[in-house]
Amino acid sequence: MPEPSTTRMRAYVVGQRSWTSLLWNAITSFDVSHGASIAEIPIPGINDSEVLVKVKAVAQNPTDFKHIDMVSPPNSIVGCDFAGVVDQVGANAPGNWKVGDRIAGVVHGGLHTDRGSYAQYLKAEGDLAWKIPDSVTDQQAATYGISAVTAMQGLYLNLDVPWPDENARSTPKELLVYAGSTGASLFAIQLAKLAGYRVVTTCSPHSFDLVKQYGADAAYDYHDDDTLAKIKAEFPNISGAFDGISAGQSTKICSQAIAGGRGKVITLGPGMKSSVKGVEVVSILMYTLLGRPFQLFAPLGPKWLTVPEDRAALVRFYAMLPSLISRGLRSPPTKVVDGGFDGLRPGMDLLKAGKISGQKLIVNLS
Ligand SMILES: NC(=O)c1ccc[n+]([C@@H]2O[C@H](COP(=O)([O-])OP(=O)(O)OC[C@H]3O[C@@H](n4cnc5c(N)ncnc54)[C@H](OP(=O)(O)O)[C@@H]3O)[C@@H](O)[C@H]2O)c1
Known part of the structure:
Protein backbone atom coordinates (compact mmCIF):
# COMPACT_ATOMS: atom_id res chain seq x y z
CA MET A 1 0.00 0.00 0.00
CA GLY A 145 -4.78 1.92 28.46
CA ILE A 146 -7.84 -0.27 29.01
CA SER A 147 -6.17 -2.70 31.41
CA ALA A 148 -4.73 -0.05 33.73
CA VAL A 149 -7.71 2.28 33.74
CA THR A 150 -10.17 -0.57 34.33
CA ALA A 151 -8.18 -1.57 37.42
CA MET A 152 -8.19 2.06 38.55
CA GLN A 153 -11.95 2.32 37.99
CA GLY A 154 -12.67 -0.90 39.85
CA LEU A 155 -10.49 -0.22 42.85
CA TYR A 156 -10.48 3.55 43.42
CA LEU A 157 -13.99 4.37 42.25
CA ASN A 158 -15.86 1.27 43.39
CA LEU A 159 -13.98 -0.70 46.04
CA ASP A 160 -12.97 2.21 48.25
CA VAL A 161 -9.27 1.51 47.79
CA PRO A 162 -7.29 4.67 48.68
CA TRP A 163 -5.64 6.53 45.80
CA PRO A 164 -1.83 6.53 45.85
CA ASP A 165 -1.81 10.19 46.92
CA GLU A 166 -4.02 9.35 49.92
CA ASN A 167 -2.96 7.48 53.03
CA ALA A 168 -2.57 3.73 52.51
CA ARG A 169 -4.60 1.50 54.84
CA SER A 170 -2.92 1.34 58.23
CA THR A 171 -4.69 -1.94 59.02
CA PRO A 172 -4.32 -4.07 55.91
CA LYS A 173 -7.58 -5.11 54.28
CA GLU A 174 -7.91 -8.19 52.12
CA LEU A 175 -8.87 -8.09 48.45
CA LEU A 176 -9.57 -10.93 46.02
CA VAL A 177 -8.41 -10.28 42.47
CA TYR A 178 -9.99 -13.10 40.49
CA ALA A 179 -8.10 -14.13 37.31
CA GLY A 180 -4.85 -12.45 38.39
CA SER A 181 -2.97 -12.96 35.11
CA THR A 182 -5.34 -10.91 32.93
CA GLY A 183 -4.19 -7.45 31.84
CA ALA A 184 -6.56 -5.58 34.14
CA SER A 185 -5.84 -7.87 37.09
CA LEU A 186 -2.05 -7.45 36.89
CA PHE A 187 -2.68 -3.73 37.39
CA ALA A 188 -5.35 -4.33 40.07
CA ILE A 189 -2.94 -6.43 42.11
CA GLN A 190 -0.31 -3.69 41.97
CA LEU A 191 -2.72 -0.84 42.82
CA ALA A 192 -4.09 -2.79 45.78
CA LYS A 193 -0.60 -3.49 47.06
CA LEU A 194 0.34 0.21 46.73
CA ALA A 195 -2.66 0.94 48.98
CA GLY A 196 -1.51 -1.56 51.60
CA TYR A 197 -3.86 -4.48 50.91
CA ARG A 198 -3.24 -8.21 51.28
CA VAL A 199 -4.09 -9.60 47.84
CA VAL A 200 -5.17 -13.13 47.00
CA THR A 201 -5.68 -14.14 43.40
CA THR A 202 -6.60 -17.04 41.14
CA CYS A 203 -4.90 -18.13 37.91
CA SER A 204 -3.46 -21.22 36.25
CA PRO A 205 -0.40 -22.75 37.95
CA HIS A 206 1.77 -21.57 35.03
CA SER A 207 0.90 -17.99 36.08
CA PHE A 208 1.63 -18.37 39.84
CA ASP A 209 5.16 -16.90 39.58
CA LEU A 210 3.95 -14.04 37.40
CA VAL A 211 1.17 -12.85 39.72
CA LYS A 212 3.49 -13.07 42.72
CA GLN A 213 6.08 -10.97 40.87
CA TYR A 214 3.34 -8.36 40.45
CA GLY A 215 2.64 -8.43 44.18
CA ALA A 216 0.01 -11.10 44.92
CA ASP A 217 0.42 -12.54 48.41
CA ALA A 218 -1.10 -15.89 47.41
CA ALA A 219 -2.36 -17.54 44.22
CA TYR A 220 -4.74 -20.46 43.76
CA ASP A 221 -5.63 -22.50 40.69
CA TYR A 222 -9.11 -21.56 39.45
CA HIS A 223 -9.46 -25.02 37.90
CA ASP A 224 -9.35 -26.59 41.38
CA ASP A 225 -12.78 -27.20 42.97
CA ASP A 226 -11.33 -26.52 46.44
CA THR A 227 -10.00 -23.06 45.57
CA LEU A 228 -12.84 -21.13 47.20
CA ALA A 229 -12.46 -23.06 50.45
CA LYS A 230 -8.69 -22.55 50.42
CA ILE A 231 -9.06 -18.81 49.81
CA LYS A 232 -11.59 -18.43 52.64
CA ALA A 233 -9.37 -20.37 55.03
CA GLU A 234 -6.26 -18.29 54.39
CA PHE A 235 -8.03 -14.95 53.74
CA PRO A 236 -11.00 -14.83 56.12
CA ASN A 237 -11.52 -11.04 55.96
CA ILE A 238 -12.03 -10.32 52.25
CA SER A 239 -14.31 -7.29 51.89
CA GLY A 240 -14.10 -6.77 48.15
CA ALA A 241 -13.29 -8.56 44.93
CA PHE A 242 -12.20 -7.50 41.45
CA ASP A 243 -13.35 -10.11 38.94
CA GLY A 244 -10.80 -9.67 36.16
CA ILE A 245 -12.34 -12.21 33.79
CA SER A 246 -16.08 -12.15 34.59
CA ALA A 247 -16.76 -15.46 32.89
CA GLY A 248 -18.29 -18.78 33.93
CA GLN A 249 -18.57 -19.06 37.71
CA SER A 250 -16.07 -16.28 38.47
CA THR A 251 -18.52 -13.71 39.83
CA LYS A 252 -20.29 -16.33 41.93
CA ILE A 253 -17.00 -17.47 43.47
CA CYS A 254 -16.03 -13.86 44.16
CA SER A 255 -19.36 -13.28 45.92
CA GLN A 256 -18.90 -16.38 48.04
CA ALA A 257 -15.37 -15.37 49.04
CA ILE A 258 -16.55 -12.14 50.69
CA ALA A 259 -16.32 -12.37 54.47
CA GLY A 260 -19.59 -12.42 56.40
CA GLY A 261 -21.63 -12.06 53.22
CA ARG A 262 -21.21 -8.25 53.23
CA GLY A 263 -19.12 -6.49 50.60
CA LYS A 264 -18.76 -5.70 46.94
CA VAL A 265 -17.68 -7.51 43.77
CA ILE A 266 -16.63 -5.60 40.66
CA THR A 267 -17.27 -7.38 37.38
CA LEU A 268 -16.24 -6.47 33.85
CA GLY A 269 -19.18 -8.08 32.09
CA PRO A 270 -22.82 -7.06 31.85
CA GLY A 271 -25.62 -8.74 33.73
CA MET A 272 -23.56 -10.55 36.38
CA LYS A 273 -25.61 -11.27 39.51
CA SER A 274 -24.63 -11.84 43.12
CA SER A 275 -25.25 -15.30 44.44
CA VAL A 276 -24.98 -14.10 48.05
CA LYS A 277 -27.53 -11.86 49.74
CA GLY A 278 -25.71 -8.82 51.11
CA VAL A 279 -22.94 -8.93 48.51
CA GLU A 280 -23.32 -6.22 45.89
CA VAL A 281 -22.19 -6.94 42.34
CA VAL A 282 -21.28 -3.84 40.33
CA SER A 283 -20.59 -4.06 36.62
CA ILE A 284 -18.18 -1.45 35.24
CA LEU A 285 -17.40 -0.36 31.69
CA MET A 286 -14.21 1.64 31.21
CA TYR A 287 -15.67 3.76 28.41
CA THR A 288 -17.57 5.76 31.04
CA LEU A 289 -14.15 7.21 32.02
CA LEU A 290 -13.87 8.98 28.67
CA GLY A 291 -16.45 11.67 29.35
CA ARG A 292 -18.60 11.14 26.26
N1 LIG B 1 -15.83 -3.82 31.42
C1 LIG B 1 -14.68 -3.34 31.00
O1 LIG B 1 -14.51 -2.12 30.91
C2 LIG B 1 -13.55 -4.28 30.66
C3 LIG B 1 -12.23 -3.81 30.71
C4 LIG B 1 -11.19 -4.71 30.46
C5 LIG B 1 -11.49 -6.03 30.13
N2 LIG B 1 -12.78 -6.43 30.05
C6 LIG B 1 -13.10 -7.83 29.72
O2 LIG B 1 -12.43 -8.65 30.67
C7 LIG B 1 -12.01 -9.86 30.06
C8 LIG B 1 -10.50 -10.01 30.27
O3 LIG B 1 -9.83 -9.01 29.52
P1 LIG B 1 -8.24 -8.86 29.57
O4 LIG B 1 -7.79 -8.00 28.46
O5 LIG B 1 -7.82 -8.45 30.93
O6 LIG B 1 -7.88 -10.37 29.27
P2 LIG B 1 -6.55 -11.11 28.92
O7 LIG B 1 -5.40 -10.47 29.62
O8 LIG B 1 -6.42 -11.29 27.46
O9 LIG B 1 -6.92 -12.52 29.57
C9 LIG B 1 -6.07 -13.62 29.42
C10 LIG B 1 -5.96 -14.29 30.78
O10 LIG B 1 -7.25 -14.76 31.18
C11 LIG B 1 -7.04 -15.79 32.11
N3 LIG B 1 -8.26 -16.59 32.13
C12 LIG B 1 -8.93 -17.06 31.06
N4 LIG B 1 -10.05 -17.72 31.47
C13 LIG B 1 -10.06 -17.65 32.82
C14 LIG B 1 -10.95 -18.11 33.83
N5 LIG B 1 -12.04 -18.82 33.53
N6 LIG B 1 -10.68 -17.82 35.11
C15 LIG B 1 -9.56 -17.12 35.43
N7 LIG B 1 -8.67 -16.64 34.52
C16 LIG B 1 -8.92 -16.91 33.24
C17 LIG B 1 -5.82 -16.53 31.61
O11 LIG B 1 -5.12 -16.91 32.77
P3 LIG B 1 -4.23 -18.23 32.94
O12 LIG B 1 -3.34 -18.34 31.72
O13 LIG B 1 -3.47 -17.96 34.20
O14 LIG B 1 -5.18 -19.36 33.04
C18 LIG B 1 -5.05 -15.46 30.80
O15 LIG B 1 -3.87 -15.04 31.43
C19 LIG B 1 -12.41 -9.75 28.58
O16 LIG B 1 -13.65 -10.38 28.41
C20 LIG B 1 -12.56 -8.26 28.37
O17 LIG B 1 -13.42 -7.91 27.30
C21 LIG B 1 -13.83 -5.59 30.31
Whole structure:
Protein backbone atom coordinates (compact mmCIF):
# COMPACT_ATOMS: atom_id res chain seq x y z
CA MET A 1 0.00 0.00 0.00
CA PRO A 2 1.44 3.47 -0.88
CA GLU A 3 2.45 5.87 1.89
CA PRO A 4 -0.45 8.20 2.71
CA SER A 5 -0.37 11.80 1.62
CA THR A 6 -0.30 14.43 4.35
CA THR A 7 -4.07 14.40 4.65
CA ARG A 8 -4.70 10.66 4.55
CA MET A 9 -3.55 7.76 6.68
CA ARG A 10 -3.68 4.00 6.99
CA ALA A 11 -6.17 2.68 9.55
CA TYR A 12 -7.86 -0.58 10.47
CA VAL A 13 -11.51 0.06 9.69
CA VAL A 14 -14.74 -1.89 10.12
CA GLY A 15 -16.58 -2.82 6.93
CA GLN A 16 -20.24 -3.12 6.05
CA ARG A 17 -21.89 -6.04 7.83
CA SER A 18 -25.45 -7.26 7.67
CA TRP A 19 -27.65 -7.63 10.74
CA THR A 20 -27.63 -11.38 10.14
CA SER A 21 -23.83 -11.55 10.19
CA LEU A 22 -23.72 -9.49 13.39
CA LEU A 23 -26.30 -11.79 14.97
CA TRP A 24 -24.38 -14.84 13.80
CA ASN A 25 -21.14 -13.51 15.31
CA ALA A 26 -22.89 -12.74 18.58
CA ILE A 27 -24.35 -16.23 18.81
CA THR A 28 -21.44 -18.32 17.59
CA SER A 29 -18.33 -16.24 18.32
CA PHE A 30 -16.79 -18.14 15.38
CA ASP A 31 -16.05 -15.29 13.04
CA VAL A 32 -12.64 -14.13 14.14
CA SER A 33 -12.41 -10.40 13.59
CA HIS A 34 -12.76 -10.62 9.84
CA GLY A 35 -15.19 -7.75 9.57
CA ALA A 36 -12.45 -5.11 9.34
CA SER A 37 -9.51 -4.37 7.07
CA ILE A 38 -6.73 -1.88 6.36
CA ALA A 39 -7.98 1.19 4.53
CA GLU A 40 -6.76 4.65 3.60
CA ILE A 41 -8.90 7.35 5.22
CA PRO A 42 -8.60 11.04 6.13
CA ILE A 43 -6.36 12.00 9.06
CA PRO A 44 -8.81 13.25 11.74
CA GLY A 45 -8.97 16.96 12.45
CA ILE A 46 -8.59 18.05 16.07
CA ASN A 47 -10.59 20.56 18.10
CA ASP A 48 -9.13 23.08 20.58
CA SER A 49 -8.92 20.62 23.48
CA GLU A 50 -7.39 17.75 21.52
CA VAL A 51 -3.99 16.67 20.32
CA LEU A 52 -3.14 14.74 17.19
CA VAL A 53 -0.92 11.77 17.90
CA LYS A 54 1.32 9.93 15.46
CA VAL A 55 0.79 6.39 16.68
CA LYS A 56 3.90 4.29 17.36
CA ALA A 57 2.55 1.25 19.21
CA VAL A 58 -0.86 -0.12 20.18
CA ALA A 59 -1.84 -2.73 22.77
CA GLN A 60 -4.59 -5.17 21.82
CA ASN A 61 -7.63 -5.97 23.97
CA PRO A 62 -10.54 -8.41 23.69
CA THR A 63 -12.86 -5.45 23.25
CA ASP A 64 -11.22 -4.72 19.87
CA PHE A 65 -12.50 -7.93 18.25
CA LYS A 66 -15.74 -7.80 20.26
CA HIS A 67 -16.46 -4.39 18.75
CA ILE A 68 -15.65 -5.60 15.23
CA ASP A 69 -17.71 -8.75 15.59
CA MET A 70 -20.75 -7.32 17.32
CA VAL A 71 -20.81 -3.60 18.00
CA SER A 72 -19.02 -1.36 15.52
CA PRO A 73 -20.89 0.71 12.97
CA PRO A 74 -19.42 0.54 9.45
CA ASN A 75 -16.30 2.64 8.83
CA SER A 76 -15.37 2.95 12.51
CA ILE A 77 -11.67 2.87 13.36
CA VAL A 78 -10.75 -0.07 15.61
CA GLY A 79 -8.44 0.05 18.64
CA CYS A 80 -8.27 1.78 22.01
CA ASP A 81 -4.78 1.71 23.57
CA PHE A 82 -1.98 3.77 22.10
CA ALA A 83 1.49 5.22 22.53
CA GLY A 84 3.02 7.72 20.15
CA VAL A 85 4.28 11.23 19.59
CA VAL A 86 2.35 14.51 19.64
CA ASP A 87 2.01 15.84 16.08
CA GLN A 88 -0.40 18.78 16.54
CA VAL A 89 -1.74 20.58 19.64
CA GLY A 90 -5.20 22.18 19.89
CA ALA A 91 -5.25 25.87 20.86
CA ASN A 92 -6.50 25.21 24.41
CA ALA A 93 -5.52 21.58 24.84
CA PRO A 94 -4.94 20.76 28.50
CA GLY A 95 -1.73 18.98 29.42
CA ASN A 96 0.88 21.51 28.27
CA TRP A 97 1.71 19.33 25.26
CA LYS A 98 4.39 20.21 22.74
CA VAL A 99 4.90 18.74 19.30
CA GLY A 100 7.31 15.82 19.65
CA ASP A 101 6.29 14.88 23.24
CA ARG A 102 5.86 11.16 23.87
CA ILE A 103 2.24 10.46 24.77
CA ALA A 104 0.04 7.46 25.61
CA GLY A 105 -3.59 6.89 26.55
CA VAL A 106 -6.87 5.30 25.60
CA VAL A 107 -9.79 6.16 23.30
CA HIS A 108 -13.10 4.44 22.57
CA GLY A 109 -12.13 2.59 19.42
CA GLY A 110 -14.52 0.68 17.22
CA LEU A 111 -17.33 3.21 17.51
CA HIS A 112 -16.34 6.34 15.59
CA THR A 113 -15.19 7.02 12.05
CA ASP A 114 -12.61 9.55 13.27
CA ARG A 115 -11.36 8.09 16.59
CA GLY A 116 -9.43 4.87 17.13
CA SER A 117 -5.88 3.73 17.81
CA TYR A 118 -5.35 1.21 14.99
CA ALA A 119 -4.31 4.07 12.75
CA GLN A 120 -1.26 6.09 11.78
CA TYR A 121 -2.74 9.11 13.55
CA LEU A 122 -5.38 9.53 16.24
CA LYS A 123 -6.96 12.39 18.10
CA ALA A 124 -7.16 12.40 21.89
CA GLU A 125 -8.27 14.88 24.51
CA GLY A 126 -5.21 16.53 26.04
CA ASP A 127 -6.03 15.59 29.63
CA LEU A 128 -7.01 11.98 28.84
CA ALA A 129 -3.44 11.03 28.04
CA TRP A 130 -0.12 10.95 29.89
CA LYS A 131 3.50 11.81 29.27
CA ILE A 132 5.71 8.76 28.77
CA PRO A 133 8.87 8.92 30.91
CA ASP A 134 12.22 8.05 29.29
CA SER A 135 12.37 4.83 31.31
CA VAL A 136 9.26 3.44 29.57
CA THR A 137 9.23 2.09 26.00
CA ASP A 138 6.38 2.83 23.60
CA GLN A 139 5.38 -0.83 23.79
CA GLN A 140 5.15 -0.75 27.59
CA ALA A 141 3.40 2.64 27.56
CA ALA A 142 0.65 1.31 25.30
CA THR A 143 -0.40 -1.19 27.99
CA TYR A 144 -1.54 1.54 30.41
CA GLY A 145 -4.78 1.92 28.46
CA ILE A 146 -7.84 -0.27 29.01
CA SER A 147 -6.17 -2.70 31.41
CA ALA A 148 -4.73 -0.05 33.73
CA VAL A 149 -7.71 2.28 33.74
CA THR A 150 -10.17 -0.57 34.33
CA ALA A 151 -8.18 -1.57 37.42
CA MET A 152 -8.19 2.06 38.55
CA GLN A 153 -11.95 2.32 37.99
CA GLY A 154 -12.67 -0.90 39.85
CA LEU A 155 -10.49 -0.22 42.85
CA TYR A 156 -10.48 3.55 43.42
CA LEU A 157 -13.99 4.37 42.25
CA ASN A 158 -15.86 1.27 43.39
CA LEU A 159 -13.98 -0.70 46.04
CA ASP A 160 -12.97 2.21 48.25
CA VAL A 161 -9.27 1.51 47.79
CA PRO A 162 -7.29 4.67 48.68
CA TRP A 163 -5.64 6.53 45.80
CA PRO A 164 -1.83 6.53 45.85
CA ASP A 165 -1.81 10.19 46.92
CA GLU A 166 -4.02 9.35 49.92
CA ASN A 167 -2.96 7.48 53.03
CA ALA A 168 -2.57 3.73 52.51
CA ARG A 169 -4.60 1.50 54.84
CA SER A 170 -2.92 1.34 58.23
CA THR A 171 -4.69 -1.94 59.02
CA PRO A 172 -4.32 -4.07 55.91
CA LYS A 173 -7.58 -5.11 54.28
CA GLU A 174 -7.91 -8.19 52.12
CA LEU A 175 -8.87 -8.09 48.45
CA LEU A 176 -9.57 -10.93 46.02
CA VAL A 177 -8.41 -10.28 42.47
CA TYR A 178 -9.99 -13.10 40.49
CA ALA A 179 -8.10 -14.13 37.31
CA GLY A 180 -4.85 -12.45 38.39
CA SER A 181 -2.97 -12.96 35.11
CA THR A 182 -5.34 -10.91 32.93
CA GLY A 183 -4.19 -7.45 31.84
CA ALA A 184 -6.56 -5.58 34.14
CA SER A 185 -5.84 -7.87 37.09
CA LEU A 186 -2.05 -7.45 36.89
CA PHE A 187 -2.68 -3.73 37.39
CA ALA A 188 -5.35 -4.33 40.07
CA ILE A 189 -2.94 -6.43 42.11
CA GLN A 190 -0.31 -3.69 41.97
CA LEU A 191 -2.72 -0.84 42.82
CA ALA A 192 -4.09 -2.79 45.78
CA LYS A 193 -0.60 -3.49 47.06
CA LEU A 194 0.34 0.21 46.73
CA ALA A 195 -2.66 0.94 48.98
CA GLY A 196 -1.51 -1.56 51.60
CA TYR A 197 -3.86 -4.48 50.91
CA ARG A 198 -3.24 -8.21 51.28
CA VAL A 199 -4.09 -9.60 47.84
CA VAL A 200 -5.17 -13.13 47.00
CA THR A 201 -5.68 -14.14 43.40
CA THR A 202 -6.60 -17.04 41.14
CA CYS A 203 -4.90 -18.13 37.91
CA SER A 204 -3.46 -21.22 36.25
CA PRO A 205 -0.40 -22.75 37.95
CA HIS A 206 1.77 -21.57 35.03
CA SER A 207 0.90 -17.99 36.08
CA PHE A 208 1.63 -18.37 39.84
CA ASP A 209 5.16 -16.90 39.58
CA LEU A 210 3.95 -14.04 37.40
CA VAL A 211 1.17 -12.85 39.72
CA LYS A 212 3.49 -13.07 42.72
CA GLN A 213 6.08 -10.97 40.87
CA TYR A 214 3.34 -8.36 40.45
CA GLY A 215 2.64 -8.43 44.18
CA ALA A 216 0.01 -11.10 44.92
CA ASP A 217 0.42 -12.54 48.41
CA ALA A 218 -1.10 -15.89 47.41
CA ALA A 219 -2.36 -17.54 44.22
CA TYR A 220 -4.74 -20.46 43.76
CA ASP A 221 -5.63 -22.50 40.69
CA TYR A 222 -9.11 -21.56 39.45
CA HIS A 223 -9.46 -25.02 37.90
CA ASP A 224 -9.35 -26.59 41.38
CA ASP A 225 -12.78 -27.20 42.97
CA ASP A 226 -11.33 -26.52 46.44
CA THR A 227 -10.00 -23.06 45.57
CA LEU A 228 -12.84 -21.13 47.20
CA ALA A 229 -12.46 -23.06 50.45
CA LYS A 230 -8.69 -22.55 50.42
CA ILE A 231 -9.06 -18.81 49.81
CA LYS A 232 -11.59 -18.43 52.64
CA ALA A 233 -9.37 -20.37 55.03
CA GLU A 234 -6.26 -18.29 54.39
CA PHE A 235 -8.03 -14.95 53.74
CA PRO A 236 -11.00 -14.83 56.12
CA ASN A 237 -11.52 -11.04 55.96
CA ILE A 238 -12.03 -10.32 52.25
CA SER A 239 -14.31 -7.29 51.89
CA GLY A 240 -14.10 -6.77 48.15
CA ALA A 241 -13.29 -8.56 44.93
CA PHE A 242 -12.20 -7.50 41.45
CA ASP A 243 -13.35 -10.11 38.94
CA GLY A 244 -10.80 -9.67 36.16
CA ILE A 245 -12.34 -12.21 33.79
CA SER A 246 -16.08 -12.15 34.59
CA ALA A 247 -16.76 -15.46 32.89
CA GLY A 248 -18.29 -18.78 33.93
CA GLN A 249 -18.57 -19.06 37.71
CA SER A 250 -16.07 -16.28 38.47
CA THR A 251 -18.52 -13.71 39.83
CA LYS A 252 -20.29 -16.33 41.93
CA ILE A 253 -17.00 -17.47 43.47
CA CYS A 254 -16.03 -13.86 44.16
CA SER A 255 -19.36 -13.28 45.92
CA GLN A 256 -18.90 -16.38 48.04
CA ALA A 257 -15.37 -15.37 49.04
CA ILE A 258 -16.55 -12.14 50.69
CA ALA A 259 -16.32 -12.37 54.47
CA GLY A 260 -19.59 -12.42 56.40
CA GLY A 261 -21.63 -12.06 53.22
CA ARG A 262 -21.21 -8.25 53.23
CA GLY A 263 -19.12 -6.49 50.60
CA LYS A 264 -18.76 -5.70 46.94
CA VAL A 265 -17.68 -7.51 43.77
CA ILE A 266 -16.63 -5.60 40.66
CA THR A 267 -17.27 -7.38 37.38
CA LEU A 268 -16.24 -6.47 33.85
CA GLY A 269 -19.18 -8.08 32.09
CA PRO A 270 -22.82 -7.06 31.85
CA GLY A 271 -25.62 -8.74 33.73
CA MET A 272 -23.56 -10.55 36.38
CA LYS A 273 -25.61 -11.27 39.51
CA SER A 274 -24.63 -11.84 43.12
CA SER A 275 -25.25 -15.30 44.44
CA VAL A 276 -24.98 -14.10 48.05
CA LYS A 277 -27.53 -11.86 49.74
CA GLY A 278 -25.71 -8.82 51.11
CA VAL A 279 -22.94 -8.93 48.51
CA GLU A 280 -23.32 -6.22 45.89
CA VAL A 281 -22.19 -6.94 42.34
CA VAL A 282 -21.28 -3.84 40.33
CA SER A 283 -20.59 -4.06 36.62
CA ILE A 284 -18.18 -1.45 35.24
CA LEU A 285 -17.40 -0.36 31.69
CA MET A 286 -14.21 1.64 31.21
CA TYR A 287 -15.67 3.76 28.41
CA THR A 288 -17.57 5.76 31.04
CA LEU A 289 -14.15 7.21 32.02
CA LEU A 290 -13.87 8.98 28.67
CA GLY A 291 -16.45 11.67 29.35
CA ARG A 292 -18.60 11.14 26.26
CA PRO A 293 -22.09 9.68 26.00
CA PHE A 294 -22.25 6.61 23.78
CA GLN A 295 -24.63 3.97 22.52
CA LEU A 296 -23.84 0.39 21.63
CA PHE A 297 -25.86 -1.32 18.86
CA ALA A 298 -27.35 2.03 17.79
CA PRO A 299 -30.10 2.96 17.21
CA LEU A 300 -31.77 0.36 19.45
CA GLY A 301 -29.08 -0.58 21.97
CA PRO A 302 -28.33 0.72 25.46
CA LYS A 303 -27.10 4.28 25.99
CA TRP A 304 -24.56 5.56 28.51
CA LEU A 305 -24.60 9.17 29.65
CA THR A 306 -21.48 11.11 30.61
CA VAL A 307 -20.19 10.46 34.13
CA PRO A 308 -18.16 13.57 35.08
CA GLU A 309 -16.69 11.88 38.19
CA ASP A 310 -15.39 9.01 36.06
CA ARG A 311 -13.73 11.37 33.60
CA ALA A 312 -12.18 13.38 36.45
CA ALA A 313 -10.80 10.13 37.88
CA LEU A 314 -9.11 9.26 34.58
CA VAL A 315 -7.58 12.76 34.39
CA ARG A 316 -6.31 12.34 37.96
CA PHE A 317 -4.93 8.86 37.28
CA TYR A 318 -3.09 9.79 34.10
CA ALA A 319 -1.65 12.92 35.73
CA MET A 320 -0.13 10.79 38.49
CA LEU A 321 0.88 7.83 36.31
CA PRO A 322 4.52 8.87 35.72
CA SER A 323 5.01 9.13 39.49
CA LEU A 324 3.31 5.77 40.03
CA ILE A 325 5.67 4.23 37.49
CA SER A 326 8.62 5.73 39.35
CA ARG A 327 7.17 4.08 42.49
CA GLY A 328 7.27 0.72 40.75
CA LEU A 329 3.93 0.34 38.87
CA ARG A 330 4.85 -1.93 35.98
CA SER A 331 3.28 -2.77 32.65
CA PRO A 332 2.27 -6.39 32.14
CA PRO A 333 4.77 -8.43 30.12
CA THR A 334 4.52 -7.51 26.44
CA LYS A 335 4.75 -9.57 23.26
CA VAL A 336 5.13 -7.83 19.91
CA VAL A 337 3.11 -9.18 17.00
CA ASP A 338 5.20 -8.58 13.88
CA GLY A 339 3.95 -7.07 10.66
CA GLY A 340 2.77 -3.58 11.55
CA PHE A 341 -0.80 -3.12 10.30
CA ASP A 342 -0.70 -6.68 8.96
CA GLY A 343 -0.13 -7.91 12.52
CA LEU A 344 -3.37 -6.45 13.90
CA ARG A 345 -5.66 -9.23 12.72
CA PRO A 346 -3.38 -12.15 13.74
CA GLY A 347 -3.05 -10.54 17.18
CA MET A 348 -6.82 -10.33 17.61
CA ASP A 349 -7.15 -13.91 16.38
CA LEU A 350 -4.74 -15.05 19.12
CA LEU A 351 -6.68 -13.11 21.76
CA LYS A 352 -10.01 -14.45 20.61
CA ALA A 353 -8.69 -18.02 20.56
CA GLY A 354 -7.68 -17.62 24.24
CA LYS A 355 -4.03 -18.29 23.35
CA ILE A 356 -2.58 -15.35 25.27
CA SER A 357 -1.74 -15.73 28.93
CA GLY A 358 -0.24 -13.08 31.21
CA GLN A 359 0.86 -10.85 28.34
CA LYS A 360 -0.30 -7.79 26.44
CA LEU A 361 -0.03 -8.10 22.68
CA ILE A 362 1.59 -5.07 21.05
CA VAL A 363 1.66 -4.04 17.41
CA ASN A 364 4.14 -1.42 16.26
CA LEU A 365 2.49 0.87 13.72
CA SER A 366 5.47 3.12 12.90
N1 LIG B 1 -15.83 -3.82 31.42
C1 LIG B 1 -14.68 -3.34 31.00
O1 LIG B 1 -14.51 -2.12 30.91
C2 LIG B 1 -13.55 -4.28 30.66
C3 LIG B 1 -12.23 -3.81 30.71
C4 LIG B 1 -11.19 -4.71 30.46
C5 LIG B 1 -11.49 -6.03 30.13
N2 LIG B 1 -12.78 -6.43 30.05
C6 LIG B 1 -13.10 -7.83 29.72
O2 LIG B 1 -12.43 -8.65 30.67
C7 LIG B 1 -12.01 -9.86 30.06
C8 LIG B 1 -10.50 -10.01 30.27
O3 LIG B 1 -9.83 -9.01 29.52
P1 LIG B 1 -8.24 -8.86 29.57
O4 LIG B 1 -7.79 -8.00 28.46
O5 LIG B 1 -7.82 -8.45 30.93
O6 LIG B 1 -7.88 -10.37 29.27
P2 LIG B 1 -6.55 -11.11 28.92
O7 LIG B 1 -5.40 -10.47 29.62
O8 LIG B 1 -6.42 -11.29 27.46
O9 LIG B 1 -6.92 -12.52 29.57
C9 LIG B 1 -6.07 -13.62 29.42
C10 LIG B 1 -5.96 -14.29 30.78
O10 LIG B 1 -7.25 -14.76 31.18
C11 LIG B 1 -7.04 -15.79 32.11
N3 LIG B 1 -8.26 -16.59 32.13
C12 LIG B 1 -8.93 -17.06 31.06
N4 LIG B 1 -10.05 -17.72 31.47
C13 LIG B 1 -10.06 -17.65 32.82
C14 LIG B 1 -10.95 -18.11 33.83
N5 LIG B 1 -12.04 -18.82 33.53
N6 LIG B 1 -10.68 -17.82 35.11
C15 LIG B 1 -9.56 -17.12 35.43
N7 LIG B 1 -8.67 -16.64 34.52
C16 LIG B 1 -8.92 -16.91 33.24
C17 LIG B 1 -5.82 -16.53 31.61
O11 LIG B 1 -5.12 -16.91 32.77
P3 LIG B 1 -4.23 -18.23 32.94
O12 LIG B 1 -3.34 -18.34 31.72
O13 LIG B 1 -3.47 -17.96 34.20
O14 LIG B 1 -5.18 -19.36 33.04
C18 LIG B 1 -5.05 -15.46 30.80
O15 LIG B 1 -3.87 -15.04 31.43
C19 LIG B 1 -12.41 -9.75 28.58
O16 LIG B 1 -13.65 -10.38 28.41
C20 LIG B 1 -12.56 -8.26 28.37
O17 LIG B 1 -13.42 -7.91 27.30
C21 LIG B 1 -13.83 -5.59 30.31
